[in-house]
Amino acid sequence: MTVTNEVRRPASAIGEPVLEASGVTMRFGGLLAVNNVNLTVREGEIVGLIGPNGAGKTTFFNCLTGLYKPTSGQVRFASVPKAAKKPASAGAVEPNQPTGALQPLPPKPRAVVRAGMARTFQNIRLFANMTALENVMVGRYCRTTAGPVTSVLRGPKFRREEAETRARAQELLEFVGLGRSAEHLARNMPYGDQRRLEIARALATDPKVVLLDEPTAGMNPQETRQASDLIFKIRDSGLSVVVIEHDMRFIFNLCDRVLCLVRGEALVEGTPGEVQSDPRVVEAYIGTGEDDDDDEAGPGGAHVQDTTVAEQEGKS
Amino acid sequence: MSGDLTTRTSGGHPAAWPLGLAGVVLVIAGSFLSWSYDSSILGDLSINFYPGSLQILAIILAVLGLVLLLIEKGPLESRLGQWLDATLGLRALGLMLTLYMALVLIAISVESDGLINVNPGGYVSLVGAVLLLVGSRLLPLRQLRDLGQARLPGWFEILTIALMMAAILFAAAFALGLTEAWAFVLCLVFITGVITALFRTGVMSWFGHVAQRHKKVLTLAAFVVAFFFPFTQGGSDANMSIATQVLIFAATAMGLNIVVGLAGLLDLGYIAFLGSGAYVAAMLSESAFATIDWHPPFPVVVLIGACVAATLGLIIGSPTLRVSGDYLAIVTLGFGEIFRLAMFNLDGTNGPLLTNGPNGIPGIPELQIGNFNFGDEHTVAGLELGRFSNYYFLLLLLIGFVILVFARLNDSRIGRGWVAIREDEKAAEAMGVNVFGLKLLAFAVGAFLAGVAGTIKAHQDVAVSPDQYIFLESAFLLAAVVLGGMGTIAGVLLGATILKLLPEKLRFFSEYRLLLFGLLLVLMMRFRPEGLVASRRRQLEFHEEDEQLAVAVESKLAEEAK
Numbered sequence: 001m002t003v004t005n006e007v008r009r010p011a012s013a014i015g016e017p018v019l020e021a022s023g024v025t026m027r028f029g030g031l032l033a034v035n036n037v038n039l040t041v042r043e044g045e046i047v048g049l050i051g052p053n054g055a056g057k058t059t060f061f062n063c064l065t066g067l068y069k070p071t072s073g074q075v076r077f078a079s080v081p082k083a084a085k086k087p088a089s090a091g092a093v094e095p096n097q098p099t100g101a102l103q104p105l106p107p108k109p110r111a112v113v114r115a116g117m118a119r120t121f122q123n124i125r126l127f128a129n130m131t132a133l134e135n136v137m138v139g140r141y142c143r144t145t146a147g148p149v150t151s152v153l154r155g156p157k158f159r160r161e162e163a164e165t166r167a168r169a170q171e172l173l174e175f176v177g178l179g180r181s182a183e184h185l186a187r188n189m190p191y192g193d194q195r196r197l198e199i200a201r202a203l204a205t206d207p208k209v210v211l212l213d214e215p216t217a218g219m220n221p222q223e224t225r226q227a228s229d230l231i232f233k234i235r236d237s238g239l240s241v242v243v244i245e246h247d248m249r250f251i252f253n254l255c256d257r258v259l260c261l262v263r264g265e266a267l268v269e270g271t272p273g274e275v276q277s278d279p280r281v282v283e284a285y286i287g288t289g290e291d292d293d294d295d296e297a298g299p300g301g302a303h304v305q306d307t308t309v310a311e312q313e314g315k316s
Numbered sequence: 317m318s319g320d321l322t323t324r325t326s327g328g329h330p331a332a333w334p335l336g337l338a339g340v341v342l343v344i345a346g347s348f349l350s351w352s353y354d355s356s357i358l359g360d361l362s363i364n365f366y367p368g369s370l371q372i373l374a375i376i377l378a379v380l381g382l383v384l385l386l387i388e389k390g391p392l393e394s395r396l397g398q399w400l401d402a403t404l405g406l407r408a409l410g411l412m413l414t415l416y417m418a419l420v421l422i423a424i425s426v427e428s429d430g431l432i433n434v435n436p437g438g439y440v441s442l443v444g445a446v447l448l449l450v451g452s453r454l455l456p457l458r459q460l461r462d463l464g465q466a467r468l469p470g471w472f473e474i475l476t477i478a479l480m481m482a483a484i485l486f487a488a489a490f491a492l493g494l495t496e497a498w499a500f501v502l503c504l505v506f507i508t509g510v511i512t513a514l515f516r517t518g519v520m521s522w523f524g525h526v527a528q529r530h531k532k533v534l535t536l537a538a539f540v541v542a543f544f545f546p547f548t549q550g551g552s553d554a555n556m557s558i559a560t561q562v563l564i565f566a567a568t569a570m571g572l573n574i575v576v577g578l579a580g581l582l583d584l585g586y587i588a589f590l591g592s593g594a595y596v597a598a599m600l601s602e603s604a605f606a607t608i609d610w611h612p613p614f615p616v617v618v619l620i621g622a623c624v625a626a627t628l629g630l631i632i633g634s635p636t637l638r639v640s641g642d643y644l645a646i647v648t649l650g651f652g653e654i655f656r657l658a659m660f661n662l663d664g665t666n667g668p669l670l671t672n673g674p675n676g677i678p679g680i681p682e683l684q685i686g687n688f689n690f691g692d693e694h695t696v697a698g699l700e701l702g703r704f705s706n707y708y709f710l711l712l713l714l715i716g717f718v719i720l721v722f723a724r725l726n727d728s729r730i731g732r733g734w735v736a737i738r739e740d741e742k743a744a745e746a747m748g749v750n751v752f753g754l755k756l757l758a759f760a761v762g763a764f765l766a767g768v769a770g771t772i773k774a775h776q777d778v779a780v781s782p783d784q785y786i787f788l789e790s791a792f793l794l795a796a797v798v799l800g801g802m803g804t805i806a807g808v809l810l811g812a813t814i815l816k817l818l819p820e821k822l823r824f825f826s827e828y829r830l831l832l833f834g835l836l837l838v839l840m841m842r843f844r845p846e847g848l849v850a851s852r853r854r855q856l857e858f859h860e861e862d863e864q865l866a867v868a869v870e871s872k873l874a875e876e877a878k
Contacts, residue, residue: 067746109745109746110745110748110749113746113747113748118747119746121743121746125740125742125743125746126740126743127736127740127743128856129735129739129856129857130736130739131870131873134732134735137732138732138735138736138744138747138749141729141732141733141736141748141749141750142747142748142749142750143748144729146729146730147730148725148730148761151725151728151729151730152721152724152725158728161729162729165729183873184870185856185866185869185870185873187866188870202747205747205748
């Protein structure tokens, strides 16, 4: 786990901070949903956000993506001045670019996407009556510029951009393993594929940071494994990932760092090992009956097992 | 009775086919006999062995029935029987033929005095039609192959398109040539009969596949047909006047289709944009009542009118597009009224003198582009073309332009953004789609196109006045879009034609016009909310639960992608 300045780093190496939340507080009337939470996401890092139901995970997430404006505190983001031209890369996801200085989040969700932050939703929000390919092409919207006049006149620039959009969308579908479902309607796709399609759509916006809200909710173990492979793949292509999850084993396998929220407050932050051995986390989960780990071993056994898997993952 | 029938149809009744054949023969035989004692009605149906035009229509329907019977069981069965569902076609045809004959008898007895005027031929044909109907109900249902796989030589498919278009041109010219309302209604029943029969047999679905394969040919053919329509009118202005009104209405509805069909915004004041274009053209025209002493050439006027309309669109859009759905509808409705009242009051006493208030601006001269005056008559290849034909050709250009804008915007990044907004506005915003900007764009583009149409309308109508731009017109425009099929080109053209043409031809219905349209819309919403011609995406949106439909649409999409 050494920090280097080279372009190719080990997968788990950590770079400059790209997203920084300091003292984020969100209050809905009398309800204090998120209270003074700090989080720093660095380049090429997978950060997990856990906590029992109603802990304020999604609210915090919405603050990060600019959907909510925090009551107090600040979210800052290393918005990358986007190079206009995309180098034709073999990998599906944009290679690393120099990280800019941290700046306060732009005021509109749309501008946040442009700055390089993309998200998925807890309950899938695909454009159900569009095909998979079209869904991803919508994600390219903020990286394309054809206006109404260009679209009506259809000059070479329009054609080029349209072809690029299509090619890139197809590339991303293949990246998430849906290359053969391009012409399927989103609403006809199996649940797991819809989740992956949502990730592909988020990746189409060329983000620096991807925020995934419960990407494995409702998935079977095999699909969950595929999802974690996909998230590693995204990380390896140089993006940072923030994941909300209930599935403890999934998150401890996956993340470089985990932040545990309980009742709107940051309970503990650290490596998966640290967090899962923290008695307060165990208490928060078991105390509220939230541990949905349905392993045949008891909760304690499951945790031991998780640790070993996580360590193996870290070594590899 | 009906229960008895359905149990037998599963296997097919031995008498069914002969019954159908007998029906066809009777209809044809009856049509050669006299239908009516009175020779002055319905284009003379009183002469034996000399069928009038309505009798020929009955014969055509019967011959179509004969062909279907031969497909059912006979020489054509081996080639077409496995593709076409002759049974369903015959059932539809039998029903429509019976309806046709019944209406003929009603028409005769209404137009002259009572049933006494119906001659035996009419009854013979009616009996034949009923026999065909009963026979078709007794025929067995069939298992068919997927028409999407049917392949014929390319030249044959293109020939079919050409024939279809020629038939449309001929039917339009024929139907519009009928001066009697009853004859027109009967002709409509005939056309509906043929079309439903073709739909039920699957010919139309095959034609849909063909059209998909030869999209450009189809578009070209449609424009050629539209282009040749004035030549069928022999210099008569009556129908050409209606045709130009239909075209203006259709072009405006097409612009509204961008707002409603593509962006999914409900606009109930759209006529105001047409009106602003028309008023701009009137104020800048050489009319003695024009209020602005500047008369630029027409292309400049078009541009100004369109820009004024688009600016109005932006002005009304930027504050109101923050509300959605019903609220937006209410605000736009208010805007439409504001426009009308403003035009009413800009008369020099209540405000600046721009519109002459309720008097409007009459006496707008004919359009003059270069040396070409739109009021002149021309003779092309021995065929006379009157004043309205000139405007007709100009409007044809306009509608081509509107369709081009519509289709190209739809099939672009912007169109995808609109669909995304319709599907899930919040997700679209979270994916970086400029939701507000795209909605505003739809408003502005729609207004721009309506403004262009308005500038031509002012010259064609010779006068503009506030009472042309009432709420009812906006409602009719919206009805045309909804009836035809939101988001489609063919559908909205069809809807606009129906809504504009029928009231013109069926003037004796005019008192019940609103009642009928209301009824029509209610029925449409109940049975086919996606409109006559359904946009696939809209169809899916209206039938969220229908899994079969979704799969069917998907396979079509896959076919198109190939």
